[in-house]
Amino acid sequence: MKVKLELADVYKSFGDFTIRNVNLQVLEGEYFVVLGPSGAGKTLLLQVIAGIYRPDRGRIIIDSADVTNTPPEKRNVGYVPQNYALFPHLNVRENIEYGLKVRRLDSGEIEKRVREVADKLGIRHLLGRDVKTLSGGEAQRVALARALVIQPRLLLLDEPLAAVDPVLRWELRDFLKSIREKFNTTVIHVTHDFSEALALADRIAVMNKGEIVQVGPPHEIFYEPKSEFVAWFTRAGNVFKGYAEPKGPGVSVVSLGPFDIVVKGNYKGPVTVMFRPEYAVVAREKLESSARNEIEGVIKDYVDEGALVLLKVSCGGVTVKAYVTKVSFQELGLKPGEKVYLYVKASQVHVIR
Amino acid sequence: MTMRANLVIFPIIGSIIVLFLLIPIVICLGLGAPHVTEVFHDREAVKALYLSLHAGLTSSLLITLSGVPLAYSFSRRKTTVTKVVESLLEIPLALPHSVAGIMVLVAYNSRAPIGSLLARLGLVIEDSYWGIVFAMAFVSAPIFITTMRAGFDSVDVELENVARTLGASGLETFFTVSLPLALRHLVAGFVLSFARGISEVGAVMIVAYYPKVAAVLVIERFLGYGLSAAMSLSAALALISLVIFVALRLVTKRGG
Numbered sequence: 001m002k003v004k005l006e007l008a009d010v011y012k013s014f015g016d017f018t019i020r021n022v023n024l025q026v027l028e029g030e031y032f033v034v035l036g037p038s039g040a041g042k043t044l045l046l047q048v049i050a051g052i053y054r055p056d057r058g059r060i061i062i063d064s065a066d067v068t069n070t071p072p073e074k075r076n077v078g079y080v081p082q083n084y085a086l087f088p089h090l091n092v093r094e095n096i097e098y099g100l101k102v103r104r105l106d107s108g109e110i111e112k113r114v115r116e117v118a119d120k121l122g123i124r125h126l127l128g129r130d131v132k133t134l135s136g137g138e139a140q141r142v143a144l145a146r147a148l149v150i151q152p153r154l155l156l157l158d159e160p161l162a163a164v165d166p167v168l169r170w171e172l173r174d175f176l177k178s179i180r181e182k183f184n185t186t187v188i189h190v191t192h193d194f195s196e197a198l199a200l201a202d203r204i205a206v207m208n209k210g211e212i213v214q215v216g217p218p219h220e221i222f223y224e225p226k227s228e229f230v231a232w233f234t235r236a237g238n239v240f241k242g243y244a245e246p247k248g249p250g251v252s253v254v255s256l257g258p259f260d261i262v263v264k265g266n267y268k269g270p271v272t273v274m275f276r277p278e279y280a281v282v283a284r285e286k287l288e289s290s291a292r293n294e295i296e297g298v299i300k301d302y303v304d305e306g307a308l309v310l311l312k313v314s315c316g317g318v319t320v321k322a323y324v325t326k327v328s329f330q331e332l333g334l335k336p337g338e339k340v341y342l343y344v345k346a347s348q349v350h351v352i353r
Numbered sequence: 354m355t356m357r358a359n360l361v362i363f364p365i366i367g368s369i370i371v372l373f374l375l376i377p378i379v380i381c382l383g384l385g386a387p388h389v390t391e392v393f394h395d396r397e398a399v400k401a402l403y404l405s406l407h408a409g410l411t412s413s414l415l416i417t418l419s420g421v422p423l424a425y426s427f428s429r430r431k432t433t434v435t436k437v438v439e440s441l442l443e444i445p446l447a448l449p450h451s452v453a454g455i456m457v458l459v460a461y462n463s464r465a466p467i468g469s470l471l472a473r474l475g476l477v478i479e480d481s482y483w484g485i486v487f488a489m490a491f492v493s494a495p496i497f498i499t500t501m502r503a504g505f506d507s508v509d510v511e512l513e514n515v516a517r518t519l520g521a522s523g524l525e526t527f528f529t530v531s532l533p534l535a536l537r538h539l540v541a542g543f544v545l546s547f548a549r550g551i552s553e554v555g556a557v558m559i560v561a562y563y564p565k566v567a568a569v570l571v572i573e574r575f576l577g578y579g580l581s582a583a584m585s586l587s588a589a590l591a592l593i594s595l596v597i598f599v600a601l602r603l604v605t606k607r608g609g
Binding site: 073076080081083085098146 | 509511512514515516517518519520521522523525529530533534
């Protein structure tokens with residue numbers, strides 16, 4: 001697939017924010033999510049891509065052309081900031097027309113393109129409205145329309161769902177997903193919400209303290225984090241430090257103190273192991289299963305999350321988290337103080353070096 | 354409730370200031386108003402009023418033309434240097450106005466280095482129209498710059514960023530986004546600096562006693578002929594200021 005955007009060794013310091021040594025490739029048509037905590041430099045990264053700030057070092061390449069020193073107005077990149085930044089002195093139609101008017105398009109063409117984008121985004125009825133009267137969801141669509149009407153090479157979205165009511169968020173998530181197909185564009189979406197990233201991304205770049213710490217498809221980020229930070233930030237749940245010893249071909253044992261865990265691969269020395277709570281199977285009785293790790297423990301506490309219940313199981317002093325469905329939780333009669341067995345497949349335990 | 358009851362003393366104290374400020378305005382307008390029309394028959398007064406307004410407008414226009422880009426730079430480039438320059442520019446506000454006049458005269462009189470250059474361009478400030486404009490501009494420019502900068506500060510930089518990504522150049526962005534959104538501040542700054550300019554006496558008297566502006570004429574009449582002689586012109590000036598004040602309130606209230 002064609003590379004749409006490439007960042008090579010990009011450094012930028014601005015105010016309290018810094019981005020360091022950023023190397024990225026975003027493919028044509030990709031929905032690319034940059035995930036990281038606030039203060040990681042995600043917004044600054046978008047602004048550097050948009051050309052609002054020039055990097056201190058490094059190169060930015062869009063469609064194989066070096067645009068490092070190209071001003072934003074010559075990049076043709078759509079930018080939707082977190083607060084949407086609709087022009088308050090212009091109405092909805094004038095906001096959407098802005099980019100076409102500065103391009104000096106004739107009025108017939110402007111009218112045609114505004115109508116087209118408004119229809120695709122379902123905001124035709126809003127065109128005459130004062131932007132100050134729009135709801136959060138409406139304002140977002142207008143901001144998207146304004147960015148998309150110029151037929152940008154890239155669409156940059158900064159925390160597009162952060163300002164939206166949590167109930168609307170699911171709906172808008174699907175809506176954002178549909179944008180890429182409808183407009184045939186490449187999207188770079190910045191967020192601190194890992195479930196948002198999981199739902200939308202083709203690939204995710206995790207950012208921390210100005211650096212990209214891992215890039216990959218969602219399942220890789222979530223199940224094979226390369227660092228404790230990524231594991232922590234994606235709420236990996238069970239992250240333990242231990243000591244590994246090889247045991248047979250392609251298998252190692254990691255001693256965590258109170259219990260051992262068998263993992264795949266040959267490891268020796270101090271390691272961090274991780275497995276997500278949904279990978280732990282909970283049983284009241286011992287199961288006959290040699291292929292799995294067995295951990296014995298006592299339920300310490302639980303959190304009812306609606307469809308799922310998160311158990312916190314004390315296993316010789318180490319707390320292991322495990323998800324059970326609401327139904328199993330009730331049928332197994334689980335409650336604090338009860339003894340349980342947890343089963344985890346070796347292949348589902350990920351070793352972070 | 355008890356908190357409020359305790360503080361009932363506050364508006365009582367406050368009303369003293371209200372009366373202190375309003376009584377002279379009301380009395381002057383009351384006594385002078387019947388005679389305001391006399392001003393129209395008073396050639397000297399009409400000339401002085403016209404001169405005040407004319408020089409005030411020129412001064413405010415010059416301040417606006419140079420102050421808008423300056424205020425924008427202050428607002429968008431908050432470096433130590435700009436902050437220092439910004440506070441230096443507020444010095445004229447703290448000076449006694451006579452001192453401000455002395456400074457303008459010392460710096461720009463036609464025998465001083467810069468003044469002689471200006472004089473070659475026809476800008477002689479001693480006892481001239483341009484002297485009035487210079488004195489007015491010196492004392493009122495800081496007001497315009499402060500107001501205008503606050504206006505640009507209130508414009509979200511992301512609006513400008515978005516405009517740029519949509520294809521507008523820096524200058525286009527300034528004229529289609531930044532300036533329209535700070536327009537009320539521009540008008541307010543213009544009106545305030547204009548009001549400040551036409552009310553200036555001290556600095557104007559020192560740089561250019563002649564030609565006489567209205568505020569200077571009020572002093573001359575008061576010193577030469579007494580209170581009643583200064584009344585009608587004072588009332589006329591007060592009315593003009595009042596009109597400006599109301600206009601300003603209307604401008605700043607709309608959409609505020």
